[in-house]
Amino acid sequence: MKEKLIFDLSTPGRKAYSLPELDVPQVDLASLVPRDIVRQEEPELPEVSEVDVVRHFTRLSQMNYGVDTGFYPLGSCTMKYNPKINEDMARLPGFALAHPYQGEELSQGALKLIYDLDKYLSEIAGMERITLQPAAGAHGELTGILIIKAYHEYRGDFKRKKVIVPDSAHGTNPATASLCGYDTIEIKSNSRGLVDLDELKKVVGEDTAALMLTNPNTLGLFEEEILKIADIVHEAGGLLYYDGANMNAIMGYARPGDMGFDVIHFNLHKTFSTPHGGGGPGSGPVGVKNFLVPFLPRPTVEYDPRREHYYFDYDRPQSIGKVKAFYGNFGVAIKAYTYILALGGKGLKEASELAVLNANYLKEQLKENYQVPLDRVCKHEFIITPEKKVKEKGIHTLDIAKRLIDYGFHPPTIYFPLIVEEAMMIEPTETENKETLDAFVQALIKISQEALENPELLHNAPHSTYVSRFNEAEAARKPILRWKPNK
Amino acid sequence: MYPKNLKYTKEHEWVNLETKKIGITHYAQEALGDVVFVELPEIGVEFEAGDSIGVVESVKAVSDIYSPVSGKVVAVNEDLLDSPELINQDPYGKGWILEMEITGGEEELLDAEAYQRLIEEE
Numbered sequence: 146m147k148e149k150l151i152f153d154l155s156t157p158g159r160k161a162y163s164l165p166e167l168d169v170p171q172v173d174l175a176s177l178v179p180r181d182i183v184r185q186e187e188p189e190l191p192e193v194s195e196v197d198v199v200r201h202f203t204r205l206s207q208m209n210y211g212v213d214t215g216f217y218p219l220g221s222c223t224m225k226y227n228p229k230i231n232e233d234m235a236r237l238p239g240f241a242l243a244h245p246y247q248g249e250e251l252s253q254g255a256l257k258l259i260y261d262l263d264k265y266l267s268e269i270a271g272m273e274r275i276t277l278q279p280a281a282g283a284h285g286e287l288t289g290i291l292i293i294k295a296y297h298e299y300r301g302d303f304k305r306k307k308v309i310v311p312d313s314a315h316g317t318n319p320a321t322a323s324l325c326g327y328d329t330i331e332i333k334s335n336s337r338g339l340v341d342l343d344e345l346k347k348v349v350g351e352d353t354a355a356l357m358l359t360n361p362n363t364l365g366l367f368e369e370e371i372l373k374i375a376d377i378v379h380e381a382g383g384l385l386y387y388d389g390a391n392m393n394a395i396m397g398y399a400r401p402g403d404m405g406f407d408v409i410h411f412n413l414h415k416t417f418s419t420p421h422g423g424g425g426p427g428s429g430p431v432g433v434k435n436f437l438v439p440f441l442p443r444p445t446v447e448y449d450p451r452r453e454h455y456y457f458d459y460d461r462p463q464s465i466g467k468v469k470a471f472y473g474n475f476g477v478a479i480k481a482y483t484y485i486l487a488l489g490g491k492g493l494k495e496a497s498e499l500a501v502l503n504a505n506y507l508k509e510q511l512k513e514n515y516q517v518p519l520d521r522v523c524k525h526e527f528i529i530t531p532e533k534k535v536k537e538k539g540i541h542t543l544d545i546a547k548r549l550i551d552y553g554f555h556p557p558t559i560y561f562p563l564i565v566e567e568a569m570m571i572e573p574t575e576t577e578n579k580e581t582l583d584a585f586v587q588a589l590i591k592i593s594q595e596a597l598e599n600p601e602l603l604h605n606a607p608h609s610t611y612v613s614r615f616n617e618a619e620a621a622r623k624p625i626l627r628w629k630p631n632k
Numbered sequence: 633m634y635p636k637n638l639k640y641t642k643e644h645e646w647v648n649l650e651t652k653k654i655g656i657t658h659y660a661q662e663a664l665g666d667v668v669f670v671e672l673p674e675i676g677v678e679f680e681a682g683d684s685i686g687v688v689e690s691v692k693a694v695s696d697i698y699s700p701v702s703g704k705v706v707a708v709n710e711d712l713l714d715s716p717e718l719i720n721q722d723p724y725g726k727g728w729i730l731e732m733e734i735t736g737g738e739e740e741l742l743d744a745e746a747y748q749r750l751i752e753e754e
Contacts, residue, residue, distance in 0.1 A: 316694070560692040566663070617691045618666030622716060 148208075148611070151191045151201055152628050161195040189630055208611045210555055211424065216581050218507075220526045220558035220570025221315070221363055223393045223415035224422075225500075230487060231418060231480035240479055245471040249456050256455035259446045259472060262430075262482045269485075269493070270389075270409050271402020272432030277473040278442045282390060284468065285410025285429025286321040286357075291465045292408060292433060292440045293355050293384050294325055299440070299463060305354035305383070311340050313364055313562040315388060318357040327354055334564060338364040338519045345377055353383035360404065361391050361524035363562040363570070365504065375405025384408065392416040393574070394501055394524035397494030407434045417481035428477035439463040446472075499575035500525040503582060507573055510586040514593040518565055526572035528565050535593060538600040542567040545592055547614060550607035552588035633658045633748075635724055639700065639738070640747035646724065647700040649738065653728040654700060656688065659751045661723045664690035667716045672708040672730060679703065681737030686729060688719065697729060702737035705730055 175183050193201075211217070217224035235241065243255050263275040279285040290308070297305050308322035309330045319329040330348050335341040339362070349356075356378045360368045368374065375385055387401040387409035393416045401409045413428040414421040421427070433441060443464040444457035488496060501524050508517060508527045515529040531540060546556035546569065558570040573582060595602050605614060634657065638646045644660035647653070661667065671687035679685050684696040685705070708730045712718060719727040742750065 563693050618668055618717070621666075621668035621689075621691060 148201070148204055150628055151193060151198070152189070152630070154193050154197055154201060155191040157192055159192045159194050159197070161193060161198050209423075211422070215553055215555065216573075216577060216585055217555040218557045218571045218573050218585070219555060220365075220528075220572040221390055221561070222421070222558065223390075223412070223525075223572060223574060224555075225393070225415075225418055225574040226576035227418045227420055227424075227480070228484065228487065231483045234483040235476045235479040240476070243475075249454070253455055255475065256446050256457075258479060258482055259475075260448055260455055262478055262485075263446070265482070265485050266411060266430055267432055269396060269400070270387075270392075270411070270432045271400030271404075272409060273435040274438045274441060274445070275430050275432045276442045276445070276468075277428065277430045277475075277478050278467065278469045279410065279429035279431055280469055280474055281414065281427030282388075282410060282412045282429045283317040283321065285412075285431050286317055286386075286388065287324060288429075288431045288442060288465070288468050289386055289408040289410050289433075290321050290325045290327070290355065290357075291468075292431070292437055293386065294327075295440045295463070295465050296384070296437055297354060302382070304352055306352050307348075308354050309345070309348055309356045309378075309383075311358065311362065312564050313338070313359075313362050314357060315359065315363065315390060318388060322355075322357070334362075334364075338362070338366050338564075339368055339370065340374055342370060342373060342377065345374065349377055349381045349383065351382060353378065353381050355384045355386050355408075357386040357388060358406075359388040359391050360401070361394050361526075363391070364519055364528055364565070365391075365394075365523040365526035365570075365572075366519060366521075367394075367524055371404045379405065390415065391525065394497055394526075396497040397490060398497060402432075402434065407437060408432070413477055413481040418484045419477045419480040426474045426477060428474045428481065430473070430478075440465055442466060442468045444472075496575045497525070500573070503573040503575060503577060504571070506579075507571060507582055507586065510582075511589060514590045515569075525574070526570060528562075528568050528570050530565065530567045530569065531596070532593065535596045536567070538596055540596045540600055540603055542569050544600075544603040544606065545569065545589075545596070548592045548595070548603045548606035549588060551609045552591070554585055554588060634744045636744045638724065639741035639743060640750075641698065641700045641741065642750060643698045644751075645698060645700045647732075647734075647741065649734070651731070652703075652706070652734055653731050654685075655723055655728045656697060656719065657747070658723050660695075661720050661727070664688060664695065665692045666690055667719045670712040670716050670719065670729070672710075672712065673705050675705050675708060677705050679705070679732075681740065688716075699732070700737070700741060701732060701734045703732040703734040706733050707731040 212224050212226055239254055259277055266275045279288045306328055307330050308327040309332060310318045312331050312333050322329045332344040332348060333341060360371055362368055378385055384407040385405055387406035389409050389411040392411060409432045411430045413419045440463055443461045444459045446455060447458045448455050504523055504525050504527055508523060511529055516532055517529055542559045546559050549556045560568060561570055638648050640646050644657045646655055646657050667688055667690050669689040673685045679699040681699055681702045683699050685699045686697040688695050688697060709728050
């Protein structure tokens with residue numbers, strides 16, 4: 146049965162609330178706000194009973210798919226399992242009921258958590274200080290590039306107009322550069338899928354503000370010449386920005402700070418097991434080397450050992466200012482803090498080890514039935530493409546992804562990075578066992594056979610879901626963004 | 633697939649040196665998949681060959697359109713704003729993107745045969 150919209154379940158007079166008697170004098174709304182902004186018509190809110198609401202949303206939730214339901218190998222997104230202890234800690238009343246205006250004296254625990262998380266993340270990244278303010282990854286990028294811009298301008302250097310990004314970069318990198326007023330210069334990767342040093346040397350110069358890079362890159366490959374890359378950019382006076390999307394591959398093994406990066410953003414909602422996607426807000430802390438600390442957003446959290454007191458430091462004249470209300474998505478910081486303490490240094494290293502091992506295991510298992518364009522030891526993710534004979538049947542990566550849904554798996558990232566045609570980007574993460582990985586391999590192998598024997602099955606997939614294949618082009622061309630009453 | 637009266641670029645744009653119209657090739661529209669949005673330049677703006685003159689967005693990717701020649705934009709295909717699918721349906725006809733007053737930059741262009749060789753290599 147088709148699930149109706151909640152508006153279509155509406156029956157006049159039904160309600161799911163009961164308000165207490167009004168025990169204060171009633172005031173005319175128009176006496177409180179300008180008359181012309183007081184709504185004249187009733188809003189057409191759905192009129193439904195409590196049981197209608199509960200059943201409607203429970204049914205919707207049962208159609209959902211998340212990492213608590215099954216394997217979710219969405220490349221570059223690190224959809225790892227989020228341990229439930231994180232939720233327990235974030236719900237401790239001292240944290241959950243804290244109010245940002247309750248003052249330093251009553252917030253010492255929360256401030257200590259911010260202060261300690263700064264230290265832990267700094268140690269993991271090889272940076273001097275961290276700000277927890279940015280709300281998610283792209284916001285972290287914006288903050289990081291604004292810091293770089295502030296640094297150049299503070300030195301009176303206004304000639305730096307360009308940010309260099311490789312052609313395998315996340316789309317947010319050029320978008321960030323552009324939002325900060327920079328021109329983006331794209332450089333082509335070499336045949337090994339890495340930054341081409343000669344191409345880099347060609348474009349780098351005294352107008353270079355920064356190079357933005359992910360390491361391992363979006364092909365899941367480690368930029369082996371990162372130290373040379375850093376030298377080239379630094380010699381020209383530019384800075385290095387580390388996009389932390391792929392941090393899950395290197396925790397405890399390699400530090401962006403040691404590679405020569407000056408600024409980094411983390412995605413706590415990827416690497417540090419906090420909810421992701423529809424599950425909650427993100428968090429994109431930004432870390433910097435010592436010489437950039439004065440430019441960090443304010444306030445920072447400091448500790449006065451004499452008074453044994455944590456406090457906000459607003460007296461930071463070179464700061465780029467606040468980038469978010471209060472101190473970032475604090476609830477998310479609690480969960481990441483819990484994760485780091487629960488795993489410890491050894492556990493974080495093991496997480497990265499297993500993430501890399503799982504990816505390499507899958508890659509080897511899939512080699513016979515799929516093409517692996519860059520076939521060597523990968524980090525936490527890798528790319529496959531359909532075999533030529535499959536493509537000749539008119540099967541695209543999109544069809545394979547949709548068919549995976551019928552086998553109970555969330556499809557991997559597809560058509561990214563852009564430099565690999567028909568790319569399917571698989572990131573298993575460390576939290577999956579061998580049985581799950583094997584079942585995923587079997588499904589993909591079965592699909593490659595179906596593609597040859599019964600291509601229509603793939604073209605129309607998924608078949609087992611509440612709704613079948615969407616017309617994605619039409620949805621993008623003529624989106625229907627709101628419900629309108631049938632009158 | 634690749635009309636002989638057009639000239640081509642390595643970035644998969646075409647230009648008709650008689651009508652001065654510019655668009656993207658059959659190969660480009662096929663690689664992009666269903667085009668869902670096109671960003672057009674303003675009329676009167678001048679470009680050098682190789683400059684980004686607009687953006688095509690498909691369900692798969694967002695790509696820059698690079699100017700095959702140098703010159704000034706004299707017309708843009710406003711039908712694409714409502715019907716971006718014209719690029720998929722008729723890349724050399726109703727899917728044209730803009731018209732330019734050409735001032736130079738034709739030297740680097742490929743003829744149909746050379747362009748076809750290029751995409752066969754890819």
